[in-house]
Amino acid sequence: MAQDPDSTPSLLDSLGEEIIRIVAPVSACMLLVVLLVSTLSSSSSSPSPLSSLIATAYSDPSSSSSIWDKLSGALLSSLVFVASVTLITFLLVLLFYFRCTRFLKSYMAFSSFVVLAFLGGEVILLLVTHFDFPIDAITFSLLLLNFSVVGVMSVFMAKMPISINQGYLVIIGVLVAYWFTLLPEWTTWALLVTMALYDLAAVLLPGGPLRLLVELAISRDEEIPALVYEARPVEPLPGARRRLWRERRDFGTNSGSNSNPSSLGYMFRQTDERRDFGTNSSLNSNNSMTGEVLPETRLVISEQESAGDSSVSELRAPLLQTQLDSHGEQEIEGIGLGSSGAIKLGLGDFIFYSVLVGRAALYDFMTVYACYLAIIAGLGITLLLLAFYRKALPALPVSIMLGVLFYLLTRVLLEVFVVQCSTNLLMF
């Protein structure tokens, strides 16, 4: 039984690949937000009109007011925000129900353009002033216009290379998250906690808007027009693999079964004076259990699932495996998380994770590291639950709760301990 570890591929080579493919962009988004926040917060000389507008809209009382005042003010602001987000989500469900898909798609494109052009433009201007980078207005506006148009096209046209699509989604997440960190401190934390609770309610309660949306999309076998990050492999695939994707989708729509999973996470933007941003998120995945389901049972499963309960099905697995075998490719599997189906994470999740980490960065870097680890742990737990329950799950609650908990623990407990040890040059 001479096993040469170099020739035969070991189990560790491909295990957990899907999780890393979603953890990497989340980490990149958080890293960019932390860098932006730490670079630009030190140079906050004259606040831009937008940030002063936000500051007055979410009027955080001066530091002389009591904790109770701050808390109640923050809670009020976040409740108003969550209420408006709920209304918008119900409006989205209504529009989706009446099949106004074109309107929704064009609104998405418009909002992405506004985020990239205006928010992105302002952030780039702040960076240019901070680093004294010499650039003239005409070049700047031309580059910005091109940047935004390519971004809108990459997000909504399927023919773009997937890496550009993913890159632009991360950039949109970074920009929106940066603007959220400009909110006052108590408001940000209250907002994060209430959004996590809202996400939990909206996805899991029977009357929740996001749950309705998912069920509608599944029953109609359509994709929700939304901004969603899909963790498909980025490296150049052999031609056989690409055909595999298209074949699978075609089969799915032809058969009418719920093989095309819906994914949630979309972004709204009200262009009113208050400039509220609404984002919702939930996590969905198209898993495929590693091939134990026989083709005969496929029909049974599809009939059961046509009721529209779960979004993922074993029915994908035997189909994929026969196709894979016919192409002679190596079987790719993970612990319960599919290889063919990529994990999809809504952009709202990216944004709120980054807001948490960005706000932690405004205090100190120790909290940043602790909150980063907590959020990744929460994401891992959510993915495990996803593999277990295999239905749409909210991605915010676990991560945000763990993040807030670790922020408090680090700030109250760990920092004193570590500073005490370090400044005395002690370490263990």
Added chain:
Amino acid sequence: MTAAAGLGYVLIALGPAFSLFVSVIAKKPFLILTLLSSTLFWLVSLIVLSAAWRGFLPVKSAVWWPYVLLILTSVGFQEGVRLVFWKLYKRLEDMLDAFADRVSKPRLYLTDKMLIALAGGLGHGLAHAVFFCLSLLTPAFGPATFYVDRCSHIPFFLVSAIMSLGFVIIHTFSMVIAFNGYAEGRKSDQAVVPVVHSIAAIMTLINLAPGGCVVGVPLLCFMAAVTLHYCWQMVWRRLTEHRNIQTNN
């Protein structure tokens, strides 16, 4: 002292860890997950320790015996928690082997197990280096620097970075030694790890004496070299034994 110095301190503390990550761990996604979970696990152990000691801090600067107590309790707690870490790893190994049997792939090789131990140890070292050194490096990116009274020869950040480097190496490779010791049941390997950890931590107490860091920091680097050497010997022995068994079969 400017961004270059700050970046330099970061690289001193984390350079070997980063190169280990890029060359060994980044290639296998499972090892990245092990690294992240291990860092989280040891961060939680640090938080528990800080919760236990919160009431007694800050310590008056003239007294030194509370620090001895601090170090000894912390090392003892972490070594105890290492056993818990080992138990968790055993369960993970069983799950992976069962999974491998189910999808008819080969079970975990010896090198795989050592790689997981390495990733776990790197997580441990990373947690300590990041929280003891990196999170305090933010002022180093500014225009000035800081000296501690007890060690006025070199900047505080440099001392801290070198100590973190030593501890990254010690923690990374003691985890490999420990896991192999628990797996084989060799008492000598199992005993070496807590001993090395305690000696290294007690050596940092030398830094409390004025001018002590001139002695303490090189001794720490010596301990790191000892750990590295021991781990190298043990891994070499284990792999040659394993290869002999394979060729004899």
